[in-house]
Amino acid sequence: MKQTKPSYRVRPETAVLTSGFDPQLSVGAARPPVYRSSTYVFHSPEAAERAFETVLGRAPASSDGGADLIYARLNHPNAQIAEDHLVPLERGADAAAVFNSGMAAIVTVLLGFLERGGSMVYTRPLYGGTQHLIHQIIEPLGFVAHAVPAGDNRAMRAAVEQAESLQLILIETPANPTLTMSDIRFAADCCAARDPRPVLAVDNTLLGPTFQHPLLHGADLVIYSATKFLGGFSDLLAGAVLARDPRLIQHLRGMRALLGNILQADESWILDSRLSTVALRMNRQSKNAQRIAERLARHPKIRRVLYPSLFEDADQIRIRDAQAEFPGSLLSIEIDGGKAAAFDFLRNLRIGRNAVSLGGVETLVSHPRTTTHSELSAEELDAAGISDSLVRISVGTEHWSDLLNDFTNALAAADRGRE
Numbered sequence: 001m002k003q004t005k006p007s008y009r010v011r012p013e014t015a016v017l018t019s020g021f022d023p024q025l026s027v028g029a030a031r032p033p034v035y036r037s038s039t040y041v042f043h044s045p046e047a048a049e050r051a052f053e054t055v056l057g058r059a060p061a062s063s064d065g066g067a068d069l070i071y072a073r074l075n076h077p078n079a080q081i082a083e084d085h086l087v088p089l090e091r092g093a094d095a096a097a098v099f100n101s102g103m104a105a106i107v108t109v110l111l112g113f114l115e116r117g118g119s120m121v122y123t124r125p126l127y128g129g130t131q132h133l134i135h136q137i138i139e140p141l142g143f144v145a146h147a148v149p150a151g152d153n154r155a156m157r158a159a160v161e162q163a164e165s166l167q168l169i170l171i172e173t174p175a176n177p178t179l180t181m182s183d184i185r186f187a188a189d190c191c192a193a194r195d196p197r198p199v200l201a202v203d204n205t206l207l208g209p210t211f212q213h214p215l216l217h218g219a220d221l222v223i224y225s226a227t228k229f230l231g232g233f234s235d236l237l238a239g240a241v242l243a244r245d246p247r248l249i250q251h252l253r254g255m256r257a258l259l260g261n262i263l264q265a266d267e268s269w270i271l272d273s274r275l276s277t278v279a280l281r282m283n284r285q286s287k288n289a290q291r292i293a294e295r296l297a298r299h300p301k302i303r304r305v306l307y308p309s310l311f312e313d314a315d316q317i318r319i320r321d322a323q324a325e326f327p328g329s330l331l332s333i334e335i336d337g338g339k340a341a342a343f344d345f346l347r348n349l350r351i352g353r354n355a356v357s358l359g360g361v362e363t364l365v366s367h368p369r370t371t372t373h374s375e376l377s378a379e380e381l382d383a384a385g386i387s388d389s390l391v392r393i394s395v396g397t398e399h400w401s402d403l404l405n406d407f408t409n410a411l412a413a414a415d416r417g418r419e
């Protein structure tokens with residue numbers, strides 16, 4: 001979409017509402033319409049030829065920077081509008097591509113940047129689906145994938161130095177569901193020491209785009225499950241990738257056209273409509289979560305609360321202070337009494353809902369070992385610290401003291417049930 005930028009620099013909260021959509025191109029509509037067309041009419045056969053030359057990289061893009069529209073699997077106005085609004089939210093980004101889920105974004109990055117004979121390094125734990133994707137599709141295709149424990153710089157350096165034909169590093173920080181942080185700057189420096197330099201991709205779903213800015217720490221790609229905070233209401237599946245270098249995004253758009261996993265027009269419109277409130281929601285959710293986490297940490301039935309403001313490990317504190325502005329709204333608790341106690345806690349919740357996913361305005365609570373991360377082997381789960389007693393809480397925008405009461409009541413009820 002043709003850009004309508006103010007003549008002076010504006011901050012992300014302003015840019016998300018003022019850039020990237022020109023009402024004059026849509027009969028003056030203040031909100032973008034949904035363009036549900038699967039195909040686009042060319043004004044001449046020459047224009048059609050030029051559009052295909054451009055999309056195949058044989059001719060430069062048109063002077064307004066927008067690719068000519070051809071067919072909605074390649075590109076469509078609502079994807080472009082959402083992408084134009086995502087860019088100002090991600091510090092350091094110059095281009096974005098939207099996908100029809102977070103997994104679609106991740107698989108497109110992996111297949112887009114791994115070439116025959118190549119290898120990758122990834123931090124563990126990752127979201128269970130991502131780890132499963134590596135085991136079920138990436139490794140059987142012949143790519144070597146080296147896992148390093150999240151937050152372990154020494155292991156990261158060794159893996160990056162030793163991996164043959166290393167093409168990609170994938171970091172999820174903080175890691176889902178242990179909240180362990182990995183050092184983005186350190187991984188970027190490891191990448192820079194290799195020739196050719198591998199691509200560094202960071203899954204920023206848990207803290208971005210508001211609290212953590214991987215591109216400013218040397219990452220090449222930022223990946224999102226936009227189903228989470230960007231979408232914000234648990235009613236949409238979407239994914240996004242952003243980069244400083246538009247050529248990386250151009251490459252992913254080419255892959256996206258072949259894989260057919262672009263975000264559809266209606267979903268792009270919904271995602272776009274949520275972007276102006278992402279910082280408001282994330283700030284409120286993070287404040288709620290911090291108040292709750294710090295109180296639950298003193299609860300006698302809770303062995304441990306995993307949450308960035310409660311880190312005790314000096315290295316984790318160093319990484320947090322270097323790259324995370326606020327602790328975010330995901331926390332995990334380890335409840336005394338193992339799986340039975342964890343399940344009782346879930347059963348007795350009245351406000352928090354026992355559901356997977358995270359980042360929505362409603363509080364969601366789950367047991368990762370038997371749900372989101374159940375594809376992993378017992379050995380991988382243990383190595384990652386995803387125990388039977390671990391419960392993950394995604395804190396929403398409800399009043400924090402109602403949530404705290406709900407959690408303490410559920411802990412007490414669970415206890416009574418077992419007396």
Ligand SMILES: Cc1ncc(COP(=O)(O)O)c(C=O)c1O
Pocket residue numbers: 101102103104127129130172176203205206224225226227228237238239357358
């Ligand atoms: C950190 C992280 N990355 C990626 C994904 C996958 O995203 P989606 O469910 O939108 O495909 C998830 C899903 O929970 C996630 O938590």
